[in-house]
Amino acid sequence: MSNRRPSRRRWLQLGGTAIAASLSGCLSQLSGDDSGDDPGNETDPESDADGESAADDPETRVYREAIDSVVLVRNDEGSGTGFMIDEGHVVTNAHVVGEASEAEIRFSEGQWTTGEVVGTDPHSDLAAIAVETVPESATPLSFIDGETAVGTDVVAIGNPFNFDGSVTAGIVSGVDRSIPSPTGFTIPDAIQTDAAVNPGNSGGPLMSLEGRVVAVINSGGGDNLGFGVSAPLARRVIPELIETGSYEHSYMGVSFADVTPDIAEANGLDEPRGLLVDSVVEDGPAEGVLQPSEETQVVDDTEVPVGGDVMLSLGGDELLTTEDLGNYLALQTRPGDTISVAVLRDGSEQTVEITLGTRPDELE
CATH class of the missing domain: 2.40.10.120 (Thrombin, subunit H)
Structure with missing residues (x-):
């Protein structure tokens, strides 16, 4: 054609x-x-x-x-x-x-x-x-x-x-x-x-x-x-x-999900914002610092995670999408850097610090 x-x-x-x-x-x-x-x-x-x-x-x-x-x-x-x-x-x-x-x-x-x-x-x-x-x-x-x-x-x-x-x-x-x-x-x-x-x-x-x-x-x-x-x-x-001969990439050791309207409703948020921490890699940089979601709730026939930290910003840069997080880590950080993470935890905002590790050779 x-x-x-x-x-x-x-x-x-x-x-x-x-x-x-x-x-x-x-x-x-x-x-x-x-x-x-x-x-x-x-x-x-x-x-x-x-x-x-x-x-x-x-x-x-x-x-x-x-x-x-x-x-x-x-x-x-x-x-x-x-x-x-x-x-x-x-x-x-x-x-x-x-x-x-x-x-x-x-x-x-x-x-x-x-x-x-x-x-x-x-x-x-x-x-x-x-x-x-x-x-x-x-x-x-x-x-x-x-x-x-x-x-x-x-x-x-x-x-x-x-x-x-x-x-x-x-x-x-x-x-x-x-x-x-x-x-x-x-x-x-x-x-x-x-x-x-x-x-x-x-x-x-x-x-x-x-x-x-x-x-x-x-x-x-x-x-x-x-x-x-x-x-x-x-x-x-x-x-x-x-x-x-090589390059080391920053690594948090976290999986996360965009906060959709369903996730926002299940977690008591007034509006969809940030990234919900879904899981944390054992012995990874974020273990003991970020709290992952451990439960789910059904909203409009969809099962969504509840109870974990919602990451709102990294180093002062607002997080709106998963791409925002990936871009920030790749372009503004190095392994060994300590970054400030603003999170919403149990209904209140607080700031935690994470020292970044080095990304493993393959996704675990």
């Missing part, structure tokens, strides 16, 4: 043979060859639907300036995309390199080299690869400063289905998303886009029309639904992967 878009949103296939294929259903989000979305329609990169030249389009300019820095990453476990982050390192997804210690790197003009995997972080699905032989044209790409606004025009550059040097266009469809990580935890602060993301795109850059990296593409999940690891999180993780 045709899916023609206006010039500013079209799919540009620049380099390699163009494809047009329809995918049914959602592909696996964390396979070695990524996950998929509808690849869209082939469009002549030199002219739009009205025959106008595309040479000056911002999407085309970003592509031409960035493509030499975007690489194919391949090993025995699969393939994906990466990009130069400094003069000697490539960034990609942890699920692209898997357990490999080396990866083959192919630059846009066809040069091959072998890179050493110097750091991986499955919790954020990021990896760093050291490369010694780099073409002069492969200059580092830079992350944006600050946050990204919904509606921002973006392009995704990568190697879907092994078609090197492909680019798709779209917008930032959502921010502050929580997406699955290979460890069973979630990746906070993720970026959602409607730019087509297909198998082979993982690890590539999602770029603003100013030529900065908005996110490291992570997965696709269906029609017009792709995700990436945000620039703020990547800026924290990647330097430590290069320097030390």
